[in-house]
Amino acid sequence: MNAPMSIQSCGNCGLASMCLPLALTQPEMTQLDGIIKKSTPYRRGESIFRQGDAFTSIYAVRAGMVKTTLVNARGEEQITGFYFPGELLGLNGLHENIYAGTAIALETVSLCEIPYTKLDELSALLPELRRQLMRQMSQEISDEQNMMLVLAKTSAEEKLGNFLIRLSHRFKRLGFSATQFRLTMSRVDIGNYLGLAVETVSRTLTKLQQRGVIKVEGKEVTILDMSGLSCLNGTCEEPAKVLSVG
Amino acid sequence: MNAPMSIQSCGNCGLASMCLPLALTQPEMTQLDGIIKKSTPYRRGESIFRQGDAFTSIYAVRAGMVKTTLVNARGEEQITGFYFPGELLGLNGLHENIYAGTAIALETVSLCEIPYTKLDELSALLPELRRQLMRQMSQEISDEQNMMLVLAKTSAEEKLGNFLIRLSHRFKRLGFSATQFRLTMSRVDIGNYLGLAVETVSRTLTKLQQRGVIKVEGKEVTILDMSGLSCLNGTCEEPAKVLSVG
DNA sequence: GGTAAACATTGATTTAGATCAACAATTGGA
DNA sequence: TCCAATTGTTGATCTAAATCAATGTTTACC
DSSP: OOSOOOOOOOTTTOOSSSOOOSSOOHHHHHHHHHHSEEOOOBOTTOEEEOTTSBOOEEEEEEESOEEEEEEOTTOOEEEEEEEOTTOEEOGGGTTTTBOSSEEEESSSBEEEEEEGGGHHHHHHHOHHHHHHHHHHHHHHHHHHHHHHHHHHHOOHHHHHHHHHHHHHHHHHHTTSOSSEEEOOSOHHHHHHHHTOOHHHHHHHHHHHHHTTSEEEETTEEEESOHHHHHHHHTOSOOOOOOOOOO | OOSOOOOOOOTTTOOSSSOOOSSOOHHHHHHHHHHSEEOOOBOTTOEEEOTTSBOOEEEEEEESOEEEEEEOTTOOEEEEEEEOTTOEEOGGGTTTTBOSSEEEESSSBEEEEEEGGGHHHHHHHOHHHHHHHHHHHHHHHHHHHHHHHHHHHOOHHHHHHHHHHHHHHHHHHTTSOSSEEEOOSOHHHHHHHHTOOHHHHHHHHHHHHHTTSEEEETTEEEESOHHHHHHHHTOSOOOOOOOOOO
């Protein structure tokens, strides 16, 4: 090992999180090309894989946003996540060789496809990769446990506050503005994800806007008072309690 | 490779799911002993690790039941899972080397402790282990996504039906009765986990009992009509709709 | 560029489950 | 074996958010 290990963007798929070319040699790079496939872009509404399909590959999002959904026996459908460039899809297919959910493009989406059968080969090539994969799964477990908390314990306002803040973080990480971004998903999708009716999503966004915390213009959102939002989220110091005196 | 690979119970910790002694040689077994630690039992209420602690080990439950919880900045606490013998704790500590939740013994609990630093060593010894670990994480992701669906989309009755059925499956897998078992956790814990008030848990159990679907005697539960419960869960065929005629 | 479909907002009404309150049943320690 | 503490049940009331309903707005496709 010559250079200090660093996680950087991969030329092949443009991803910081998935691809870890730790000063790869040229032949190694060439090998990589043969393993990671660039698949043709998916269009809005197209599914990348469907619940119950044979598990063949995991996917790293290159560009565009993806949602994943889970349907139960009674036909109720839950959006289980929104995936941004740099994030991995299909991690929960490993335990029974079947995709445990459906992934759908919310806009035009590019992906890196990593065939599961090649994962060992790839890991041998990039020893750090498997560990990185474990970290990502670990992260996903944490995120979903946090989501359980949000779904079970918080009000509509807190849910939306939390949602917007997490979106903000992810846009920031991608190098975009943390305070002004576009909601790629519909209000229905937001409601479904947060366990709220569409009408409640609408009303709550309006309420937050009236309070001056955010500005909403259709799908465009501006966060005007980040700490105001954070407070909803509980991630800021409790504002000094104003006790009514005498 | 001589014998066909099979996942069987590990003499060291009695676990089918975690330990994979694929016809190990004696020296290998000896090595294992040095890596997997049997820790002293934890008593009811004791914590195995706490949210924010430095991540050192993952744990496999040998005996007894464990709950894990997550606390957010505002102090709201959510039970994120109940862990049975054979299941793994601490899988979501990997991504930032900090435990992302707290694990608490619900009764006297025995564990196998697997120091994270030994995981590579162990994986080299048992090549199947790392894959098994990935499968377990994958399973946990799926379980939590299912939980998101339950929390966001189902009624109190459905939540409890789903809860009891999942408990039933796990007792069955452990070789115990699938229709009669003890609720190790309190009603408060059940409510917290399912996003319900205690009172609602109590009332709903009573209602299910009155309907003859279950029998409840304190912590002892008997499932009298499994398909009745499954219907709540949506995992059975829709019962023929009785249309009122004329 | 027009029109149907999909998506979003706002208001009125209903409801499932939370909260408040009182009491009963277990549990565990002296 | 008793008593305090914890845990569980049941009833009455309240409320946040769902549902129902009507209308406005954007999108995408002939």
